[in-house]
Amino acid sequence: MAILFSTAAQSQVYIYPNQPRYYRPHQQRAYRQPQQQAADFKPSVELSLGYGFPNLDKSSLPEYNAAYHTNFVQQGPFAGSLNYKFSPKTSIGILVTHGTVNAPYYANNSTSAIPAFNAKLNNWAYMLNLVNYLPGSKAVSPYTRVAIGVNSWQQNYTDASGNKLAMQPANLPGLAYQLSLGAKFHLSKNTAFFVEAGYGKYIVEGGLAFKL
Numbered sequence: 001m002a003i004l005f006s007t008a009a010q011s012q013v014y015i016y017p018n019q020p021r022y023y024r025p026h027q028q029r030a031y032r033q034p035q036q037q038a039a040d041f042k043p044s045v046e047l048s049l050g051y052g053f054p055n056l057d058k059s060s061l062p063e064y065n066a067a068y069h070t071n072f073v074q075q076g077p078f079a080g081s082l083n084y085k086f087s088p089k090t091s092i093g094i095l096v097t098h099g100t101v102n103a104p105y106y107a108n109n110s111t112s113a114i115p116a117f118n119a120k121l122n123n124w125a126y127m128l129n130l131v132n133y134l135p136g137s138k139a140v141s142p143y144t145r146v147a148i149g150v151n152s153w154q155q156n157y158t159d160a161s162g163n164k165l166a167m168q169p170a171n172l173p174g175l176a177y178q179l180s181l182g183a184k185f186h187l188s189k190n191t192a193f194f195v196e197a198g199y200g201k202y203i204v205e206g207g208l209a210f211k212l
Helices: 056-060
Strands: 004-008 011-016 019-023 044-053 073-085 090-107 117-133 140-158 175-186 191-199 204-211
Touching (some): 073 117, 090 140, 090 175, 140 191, 175 204
Antiparallel strands (some): 004 011, 044 073, 175 191
């Protein structure tokens, strides 16, 4: 049996006795990952509740020449945000955090285990919150957070017995901000667990997000 091969214009021709057959090379199409269409998107309101650690308001505890503190106690910050997701990639809203830090101060020349006084900072922060969603999947939605706003402080100074002291208030920062990179892990259609890391009011935070 004789076989004749010829190639022309990217086609191959195989000729068999009394039975010609023609084969063209198969061209593969590039695979495109399905994307959410704008027509399928519906704006929504999202509520997030979380707890951050550590409370970075500790860096605002006042410094004194005649006294020092070696440790502190913190609560929070507790964080809550209400956002309007107006596009598949972006939402805007408000982020509110609340936390306290307090520390005992000891006189420099004293060897007493009893502090000279205690300082407590109570903080509320109100920030404009912008969330940008990165490419993800139905199960995981990564995002970045940029929030900026103002601090509202309360300062309390007490002696070792808890009596209030009339001390000069510390000069505390008025600017509040939070920069974070995080991800939402969807538990259901309207509920997700989230975790994020960043800097500002806290370093790490976790909590729940709800689609209203």
